[in-house]
Amino acid sequence: MWLTSKIKQILMVMKPGIVTLDYPGQPAPAPAAFRGQPVWDHHKCLGCGGCANHCPARCILTRDVCQELRVMLYDGSRCTYCGRCADVCPEDAITMSNNFQTACDDKNDITTRMELFMLTCQRCGRCYEMEKTNVIDRMELRGFRYDNLESRALIRQTTDTFSPEALAATEHHQRPSR
Amino acid sequence: MRKELEAQLAAQLRDEVVCVEKTDQRTIFIDVKREAIRRAVRIVTEAGGRYMCGVGYDNIARDGTLGMVHTFSMDHNDHFICVRTKAPAIDPVMESITPDLPSAGWSEREFMDMLGMQFTNHPKPKRLVLSDDWPAGIYPLRKEVPYDLVPPGAEDVAYQLDEAPPGTKIVPIGPFHPSLHEPEHFAVYVDGETIKGCDYRGFMTHRGIEKLCQTQVSYNEVPFIAERICGICGSVHATAFSQAVESAGGIKIPRRAEYIRTLMLEIERIHSHLLWLGVAGHLIGFDTVFMQAWRVREQLMWLCERLTGNRKTYGMVLIGGVRRDITPEIAEDIRRVVTNIEKELRVIHRAIEKDSSIHKRTKGVGTITKEDAIAWGLIGPVARARGVDIDARRDHPYAAYNDMKFDVPVLTDCDVWSTLVVRVLETYEAIRIIHQVLDKLPAGPIFVELKDKIPALRHAITTVEAPRGESTHYVITGEDNRPDRWRVRAPTYTNLQAVPLMLLNEQFGDFPIIMGSIDPCFSCTDRVAVIDMASGKARSMTKRELDFMSREQLQRG
Structure with a gap:
């Protein structure tokens, strides 16, 4: 019994042989449907902030520096590559590329920062409601937003009109520490 | 199913049953007063309920109470039974069901830590989830505690292990160990190479x-x-x-x-x-x-x-x-x-x-x-x-x-x-x-x-x-x-509670595979510390020694 098992085991190992890939010697591209690093198309993005509202990792931040300028920042160091941002984007400005080789020694290399010039809506400044029929996904944060880009923190607070005080207050925002 | 249960509960507990309702095809909720929780749970168990888990929740903002739900599964006729009770937050005491159902032990200990509930007659009312230096009186799952609270740490506190059976030595395994995938600490009480008991301290990667x-x-x-x-x-x-x-x-x-x-x-x-x-x-x-x-x-x-x-x-x-x-x-x-x-x-x-x-x-x-x-x-x-x-x-x-x-x-x-x-x-x-x-x-x-x-x-x-x-x-x-x-x-939450029983009277060299058989998680650091309680000396054991022990075990078997 012992011997037959061992013979079977030798055959089991011999048949497939060596299966280790010669990566990175040979490139091993990810399939087309792969959810890799998200890429923003700044021509299409209209700065609605829907991706920032729905990012489970909270790694997309939105900050209004003034009435006309909105900064969108994607912090790739925390991204979980779930692809939810690409799902909810109404303009298809986000695509999940198949780039998975994102290791780097400076996290700014995998950070995307867009400065968008915003036209002002006559009624509320920033009006956009996403997926109108979907109550569960309805846009929560509208108006002007003041996430802290320095400490990469999302601040769930908005104002209807641009408020320099709110901007100044969130600049001092700190994560809790011991 | 609902009617039979309601009749039984009404007969035995009378006005201590608040209501019995069926919310969908398979779920029955039983609300009882907190004095009757243990008896209600006993009735459900006798009706064929298999204990799944306990759920504590904070309802202070609404009616000033902490809620506790014990959930059961009726495997033969596709029903879930949830026995709900509540206790005022100023006096959150209720009777423990662990003496009847050992698998409820962790659920109750968890909510002692996380919500500040108290369970009378619990056989092992020790900390389970919170770290040893977590300040007393802060209950993280209560609504008033912010999600990102970081209380100051302390150096001079440690978990008190269960008392070792006489004549045994303690072999601590973990928090980092080749057979454990996640940081968990087992103190295994051994007599020679035979395991005589075990205490567990885990939840070291509790992420909230x-x-x-x-x-x-x-x-x-x-x-x-x-x-x-x-x-x-x-x-x-x-x-x-x-x-x-x-x-x-x-x-x-x-x-x-x-x-x-x-x-x-x-x-x-x-x-x-x-x-x-x-x-x-x-x-x-x-x-x-x-x-x-x-x-x-x-x-x-x-x-x-x-x-x-x-x-x-x-x-x-x-x-x-x-x-x-x-x-x-x-x-x-x-x-x-x-x-x-x-x-x-x-x-x-x-x-x-x-x-x-x-x-x-x-x-x-x-x-x-x-x-x-x-x-x-x-x-x-x-x-x-x-x-x-x-x-x-x-x-x-x-x-x-x-x-x-x-x-x-x-x-x-x-x-x-x-x-x-x-x-x-x-x-x-x-x-x-x-x-x-x-x-x-x-x-x-x-x-x-x-x-x-x-x-x-x-x-x-x-x-x-x-x-x-x-x-x-x-x-x-x-x-x-x-x-x-x-x-x-998660399934390991239940299965891990029975591991001390599985380990009882087994050989120490079999610890990894017994632990592994419930499919918890494994990790890779390559030494355990053996502390000789008699001399109080600690020494480390290398992976080679462990492998050797395990090979000896094989030859003997």
């Missing part, structure tokens, strides 16, 4: 996911976070959470989405069982099995990459359906891969099933009788290897399992070997289910838009059969587009 999801994110972000509770059964948690919210909100999802969920769950089961088979081989020093099982598993990972966009953490499940469809081409791809896996797994199965060296390490090891397995509420392959015939896929069909034909392998040898066989047989069944899903896959949409708001303060419970056993989720819906309370009970 429940608190995070109750305070920060919205409903449809939770499935992605739920998926990251476990690296292996991600889809299980996402599906269980989504089903619980769908059940609470009365959302009906398309049948095609249910089929795709079933498919993902079964792909995950194949993946998990192959992974476990490899790790089990590794733990008993048989690395050929490890290499070959993981080689077979790799093609499934590549399949998932093409199918979902990622090797693991598929991100397929959302409340309301699934995110990606199965096209005919990908269906053909799935068939090809799983057929190949079945073929290769049979080769491995035949090569190891009669191998006497594996038998020596696993047969008769980690035995626990069927009666004990039932008493401790064991679940999953661990229970099915002890002759307990339970499987949530068959007993509480969810997703598309009511359309599937499959067998539930049950063995009665009660040892580690039979858990191995159960897992291999289950893999074949999973492949059978995948073929059925692809055969019967109905046409239609894969996602349903949610038209109405999800009503607040509805309770719902679901279980999903994860590869390691059933995983139970309890959701109380909230007002702010997020759950008010979300309780996750």
Whole structure:
């Protein structure tokens, strides 16, 4: 019994042989449907902030520096590559590329920062409601937003009109520490 | 079912029963006054209820109480029974049910830590979840405690181990150890090489996911976070959470989405069982099995990459359906891969099933009788290897399992070997289910838009059969587009409680494989510290020594 098992085991190992890939010697591209690093198309993005509202990792931040300028920042160091941002984007400005080789020694290399010039809506400044029929996904944060880009923190607070005080207050925002 | 229970409860507890209601096809809620909780639980247990978990929740803002729910599963007639009670927050004392049901021990200890409840007559009222230096009087799951609170640490506190039985020495295993995947600490009491007892201190990587999801994110972000509770059964948690919210909100999802969920769950089961088979081989020093099982598993990972966009953490499940469809081409791809896996797994199965060296390490090891397995509420392959015939896929069909034909392998040898066989047989069944899903896959949409708001303060419970056993989720819906309370009970939570019993009177060299047989998580640091209690000296043991001990064990066996 012992011997037959061992013979079977030798055959089991011999048949497939060596299966280790010669990566990175040979490139091993990810399939087309792969959810890799998200890429923003700044021509299409209209700065609605829907991706920032729905990012489970909270790694997309939105900050209004003034009435006309909105900064969108994607912090790739925390991204979980779930692809939810690409799902909810109404303009298809986000695509999940198949780039998975994102290791780097400076996290700014995998950070995307867009400065968008915003036209002002006559009624509320920033009006956009996403997926109108979907109550569960309805846009929560509208108006002007003041996430802290320095400490990469999302601040769930908005104002209807641009408020320099709110901007100044969130600049001092700190994560809790011991 | 509801009427019979109500009659029994009314007869025995009279006006201490507040109400008995049936919220959907399978869920019965029993509200009792807190004085009667233990008796109510006893009645439910006698009616055939198997304890699943306890759920504590903070209701202070509404009526100044802390709620406690004990949940039970009726495996023979597809019912969940939730016994609910509440105690005022200023005096949160209620009677412990652990003396009757040992598997409730951890649930109650958890809410002593997290909500400040007190359970009288609890046999082991020690800290379970919170770290030793967490300040007294701060209960993290209470609503007034912010999610990002970081209290100051302290150096001079330590967990007091249970008293060792006389004549034994303590071998601490962990927090970092080759046979443990995650930081957990076992203090194993040994007499010579025979294990005489064990104390457990874990929860060292408690990430506060429940608190995070109750305070920060919205409903449809939770499935992605739920998926990251476990690296292996991600889809299980996402599906269980989504089903619980769908059940609470009365959302009906398309049948095609249910089929795709079933498919993902079964792909995950194949993946998990192959992974476990490899790790089990590794733990008993048989690395050929490890290499070959993981080689077979790799093609499934590549399949998932093409199918979902990622090797693991598929991100397929959302409340309301699934995110990606199965096209005919990908269906053909799935068939090809799983057929190949079945073929290769049979080769491995035949090569190891009669191998006497594996038998020596696993047969008769980690035995626990069927009666004990039932008493401790064991679940999953661990229970099915002890002759307990339970499987949530068959007993509480969810997703598309009511359309599937499959067998539930049950063995009665009660040892580690039979858990191995159960897992291999289950893999074949999973492949059978995948073929059925692809055969019967109905046409239609894969996602349903949610038209109405999800009503607040509805309770719902679901279980999903994860590869390691059933995983139970309890959701109380909230007002702010997020759950008010979300309780996750992963299968290891239950199975780990019975590990001291499995270890009893076993050889110390078998610790890794007994631990591994419940499929907890493993890690890789290569030394344990042996402390000689008589001389008080500590010395370290290297991996070589451990390997040597384990080889000696093999030769002796």
